[in-house]
Amino acid sequence: MRAKREGALRRLSGLKGLGRLGRLGRLNGLLVQWMLGFVLALSFLGTAWAEPLRVFAAASLAEAFTEIGKTFEAAHPGVSVEFNFAGSQLLRTQIEQGAQADIFAAADRVHVDALREKGLLGEAPVFARNALVVVTPAEDARVRDLTDLARPGIKIVVAGPTVPVGRYTSQVLQKMTASGLYGDDFQTRVQANVVSQETNVRAVLAKVALGEADAGFVYRTDLATAATKIRVLTIPERLNVVAEYPIGVLTRSSAAKLAAEFVRLVTGRKGQAILVKHGFNH
C-alpha cells in the first residue's frame, strides 16, 4: 500500500515541471483573475451608488432626525441620508479616529467644542433644546417621588459621566441638593444607589422600561419610545437644566454643500416643526 503511494508520487513528480507550469500555473492565473474581477466589481459598485450623506447624531435625536432625513431625501432625489445614532461622546471619538461623516449633531457643547478645537468641525449653531425627567417602571414602582431616589436599596441607572445626559444628570442632582428640598447629601445618597453607567440615554430608558432599574434620568423627548412601560416624574423647572443641541458640518466632509443644506433644513422652519413635534424646544 505504502509502496504503491510512493510510486504514484514518483510518477507525479516526473510531471513536476509540467504540473507547475500547466495546472498550478493555470490555478494561479485563475485566482488572480477572480481577485481582479472582485476588485473591479467592488469599485464599480462604489461609483454606481452615490455616496450617502452621513449624519452622526445623539441617540436622543433618533426619531426626530429620522423624520427630518426622510423630508431631506424627498426634497433631494437620488440622495440617501445615513444615520449613526449613539452617545455624543462615542460619535466624537469615532470622528476623532477618522470615521467618515458629514454632519455631527450632539446633545451638548462639550464634544462639539472638542472637535472644533481640533479643526474637525465647522460652525455649530444650537438647533434644539431639551430637559431631563426621571422615569420609573409603570408597574409597582418603588420610586414614587424624587425624594425616593435617595432611599437605600433603590436601583438607579444613569448615563456615564462623559455622556451628555450623564453630565446633565449630575448638574440636576447638584441643583436638587443645593435647594435643600430633598434632604442632606441628596446627591451622594443618590449616587450610592447608581447600579450602572450606560453609554447613551436610550440604554438607560431600556433598563427602566424592562423593570430592571427603579429609576433613571432621561430626556423629556425620549418617553415616546417606551410610553406604556414607564411613569414620569417631572423635575421642577428651576432645578432642571437646558440641554443644548449644536449641529455642524465636519471639515473632512466630501459633500459639504449637501451637508450644509441638511443643517439649513434642521435649523429652518420645517426641521424645527418636526423637532417640536417630537417634544424638543418646549
Add this chain to the structure above:
Amino acid sequence: MGHPAARRGGIRPFGILSILLPLYVAVPLITLLLVTTPRSLVEQLASDMALRALVLTLETTVVATVLCVVLGTPLAYVLSRHDFRGRDLVDTLIDLPITIPPVVAGVALLLAFGRRGLLGRYLDLAGVQIPFTTLAVVMAQVFIASPFYVKAARAGFDSVDATLEKVAGTLGASPWRVFWTVSVPLARPALIAGTVLAWARSLSEFGATMMFAGNLPGRTQTLTLAVMSAMESNLETAVAISVLSLVLALAALLVAKRLAATRSLWI
C-alpha cells in the same frame, strides 16, 4: 520527512495566500503596542479605573472558571463515558454559547434572571436581585466560557484508554477512585488547557456582561467594559487596558498550547 505535498514544495498560491491572514491579525495587535509607550502604559494602568477593573476582572474570572470546572467536569465525563438518549442534544446545547452573539446571551440572561424575568421574579420575591451585581458578571462569564472547558475536558476524557479504567475497576477500585486516580490524571493536560481557555474567554467577555450586569466601576466594570468607557473619554487609558488584556490573553493561549502538546502528568 513531512507531508508529501510539503515535500513537493506545496501549492504555490497557497504560500502567498496563507501569509495574508496571520499578517492581518498581527498588524492591529502590533499597532496596539506601537501607539503606546511603557511609561504611559504604567501611568494609565495605575489609574483608579484600570486598577479597579483589573481587580474585579481577576476576582470574577477566577470564580467563573472554578464554576466552569466544578460543573463542567462531571458533565464532560458523563458525555464522554455514557451514551444516553439526548446526549447529542446536551452536547449541542452546551456548545451553543460559542456561536450565539454574547449580547444575545446577555438579553436572554436578563429576561430569565432579571427582576421581572421568568425565574428572576421568584428570586426577587426572596429578596435576591441579580442584574447589576458582581454575581451577574460571573454568571455572564460562566454562560459564555463554559463550553470551552467542557469541550476540552470531554476530548481529554475521550482520549483516556477505557481499558485502563476497566483494569483499575477489576483490581477493586471504586468508580470514584478510578475517576480520581486514572481518568483525571490521564486527562489532566486537556483539563488544564480547557481551564485556561475558559479563563481567557471569561476575561474577554463583554456583550453579555454589558447587557446583564451593566457598567459600574468597582462592581461590574471589568477590563473590557473599562476599555469601552475609556475609549469615550481617554484613549490612552483604553489602549493601556487593551495592551494588558492582550498580554493576559497571549499568556493564557501559550499556557494552553503548551499543555495541549504535552502528555506528561506534571506540567
